[in-house]
Amino acid sequence: MSSTISSAASSTAAASTSSAPATTTAAVTSTGIGSGLNIGEIVSSLTTAYGAGQQNQITAQATTLDAQVSAFGTFTSSLDSLQSTLAALETPGSLAAFSAAVADPTIATASAGAGAVAGTYSLAVQNIATSATLTSSIPLASATSAVGTGTLTIGTGSSSIQLNIDSTNDTLAGIASAINSAPNNPGVSASIITASDGARLVLSGTTTGAGNAITVSQSGGDGGLAALAYDPASTTGNGLTQTQAATDANFTINGYPATSASNVASGAITGVTLNLIGASATTTSTTTPPTTTSTPTTLTISPDTTTAQKNIAAFVTALNSTLTSVQTLTAYDATTQTAGALQGNATLQSFQNQLSKILDTVTSSSSGVNSLSDLGITANASTGAYDTNSTTLSNALSSSLSGVANLLGGSTGLVTQIDALVTQYTKPGGLMATINSGLQTGLADNTAQQTALNAELATYSATLTTQYNAMDAAVAALKETQTYLTAQFNAGSTSSASSSTSSLSSGTTSS
Helix, strand or coil, rough: HHHHHHHHHHHCCCCCCCCCHHHHCCCCCCHHHCCCCCCHCCCCHHHHHHHHHHHHHHHHHHHHHHHHEEEEEEEHHHHHHHHHHHHHHHHHHHHHEEEECCCCCEEEEEECCCCCCCCEEEEEEECCCEEEEEHHHHHHHHCEECCCCCEEEHHHHEEEEEECCCCCCCEEEHHHHHHCCCCCCCCCCEEEEEEECEEEEEEEEEEHHHHHHEEEEEEEHHHHHHHEECCCCCCCCCCEEEECEEEEEEEEEEEEEEEECCEEEEEEECEEEEEECCCCEEEECCCCCCCCEECCCCEEEHHHHHHHHHHHHHHHHHHHHHHHHHHHHHHHEECEEECCCCCCCCHHHHHHHHHHHHHHHCCCCCCCCCCCCHEHHHHHHCCCEEECCHHHHHHHHCCCCCHHHHHCCCCHHHHHHHHHHHHHCCCCCCCCHHHHHHHHHHHHHHHHHHHHHHHHHHHHHHHHHHHHHHHHHHHHHHHHHHHHHHHHHHHHHHHHHHHHHHHHHHCCCCC
């Protein structure tokens, strides 16, 4: 036992500052009854000293792994932010956008898309496209008044529907409900208007254009449904009156006539969609016979450099954020002697080298836009971040928007190359996923090592506790024996002394 205590004293002096696991601090904490030693503190100290080397190694490994997981998470997040800005620049058509403006917005509005080119046009609208509206000619007393029974056939364009009208739905309200609820409705809605002279059925087409006139015919039954018949080609025998005809929109572009079945006309000018709203004002000549002319308004298609500037600025900001992330994670601060969590990491160094190579690319284009510097985007020599000269960028966009778009986008554009590079890192199963999987495996192994060490230290602590308790019991027994012997010795001494004293007092001596 003495050898154990001696060894423990030596180990305690070299104990690590790392605290022992909770499972090893559950030893006896009271002072030994026999020895008077604080067995709990002794066991705890010896156990901590015993596992200090392994504990320090496991703790250091866990700290390193956690730092790397966090660092790679930061790097991945910056890549995601960068990649989110690339789509707006990667397609030349989306960057080299155009805006469309109509001088008189009460006539029409316009938008420019792929294929649009800059230009100014004269636009006049003679009439907008309309859908057909039919109203029953003879009013009935109310919406619940019976009309008749039979088969009602309603058509618009090339579609039609047949409705069976019987005593359960032969009223204006019943017929309107049957039309609106029909699953194969051809594009006709029904409603009822009630005026002072009675109730009338109104049929409205849901699609504009001359080809979408409404027809209504009836057959069978009691013949009462004839009050709702309508044939656009007939001038007699119609029970419904057409209050609005289905018409195409008529307008002119630079004086040339054009038509559209819809008020959203996308084929009149390449890449431009017109939303026709109302007819242009008209002027009437004083000639004989007089002629009426629609007053045109101006449609202007121009490069949309504002959107391009905004998208490029977002890209540069995200690019700088990624570069700063890489520099911070791989840097070494000589003042504080602190290294970044990924200092010397080959993955980040490779990414930075490949990114720099792309950013330094110089192309050969007739547009004169051959590099980022031609857009006013240059690297700051002291910080490494990219600065943007807004004047240079604005001039490049104004002089050659397509040149800027082709430098950044397309199959070989700088942004396209950056997107491909980032995708290698961020895609499922890519470099970041592989690295993170390895780190998670390392953390799992570290946790297993900690669990094994905790178990080993718990066993060691229990063994020491048993040994020290046995020693304490032995010391207690020795003390008990010592106390007994001392008591016996003291009792014997007292008895001898008392006998001698008695003999002297009686005057008796012996020789």
